[in-house]
Amino acid sequence: MTTTVGSVSLVAPVMTASGTAGYGPELSAYVDLGRIGAVVVKSLGSVPWAGNPAPRVHSTPAGMINSVGLQGPGVTVWRAGELPDLLATGAAVVVSIWGRSVADFAAAAEQLVGIGGRVVAVEVNLSCPNLDGGAHLFAHDPKATRAVLAEVAAAGLPMWAKLSANTDRVVEVAAAAQDAGADAVTLANTLLGMVIDVDARRPVLGAGGGGVSGPAIHPVAVRTVYDCYAALPELPIVGVGGVVDGRSAVELLLAGASAVQVGTASFADPRAVGVVRDEVEQWCSRSGVRSVRELIGGAHV
DSSP states (O other), rough: OEEEEETTTEESSSSOOTTTTSSGGEEEGTTTTEEEEESEOOOBSSSSSSOSSSSEEEEEEEEEEEEEOOOOOOOHHHHHHHHHHHHTOOOEEEEEEEOOSHHHHHHHHHHTTTTOOOOEEEEEEEEOSSSGTTTTOOGGOOOHHHHHHHGGGOOOSEEEEEEOOSSHHHHHHHHHHHHTTTSSEEEEEEEEEOOOEEETTTTSSSBBBBEEEEEGHHHHHHHHHHHHHHHHHTSSSESSOOSSHHHHHHHHHTTOEEEEEEEEEHHOOOOOOHHHHHHHHHHHHHHSSSOGGGGTTGGGG
């Protein structure tokens, strides 16, 4: 079940997705966090942020839409208050950071200097659609992506650039991330969407639009991973989007991901990331697969 994402070794190819498992050991009551690949914490800025107005989450026919808006205590508060308890569970930790500007990312990265230990990587959230209506999607622009990663490198951690499938330039942006020193790319964030209450004649979410996630976007995630792997086979990929069971996780591995993340499924069942991990292992056993590494990019043969 071991895999690698760039320079990072993981005990399993299944992780939580940022924004779906809190900042600390919230899921430890339901999952042995030491058996999954990593806990990717909710994105943190350099300062506390209250997020978007309520309501912030709404169901869709095959998933959900959210506009939480990156609420969080900030890197410094999280590092002192939440991280020790999370590490005590035996989890490997990936810290996710966000910003409205290159300077914001630089400030968050500076607060991570020296964090070391089992914080194995920093996932750079370049693609949140819930921030200012999607106006700060750095992941739509190769130049902006390079500029952010150049600053985040100061944290001294392997960098995973979290990108967006809302653009037809995703392969170009992934190449820019690789050139800027990213160890891997995470593909992909939620898709821009909106739900309107036809009786009230207003958007359901307090911020208007939001990010769509869950099984509905899984084929989009598979295609995005597949295309980036085909174009950039040396660039490690973390696949995310609509992973609900072992088969959907294996599908992303075959498309070219070295590991996957489980997000929306955890809202329905907080055990989901552990269930998916075990189902991948069971699928491999039934299929005569001795290592999950045999699956990576297998659909490209």
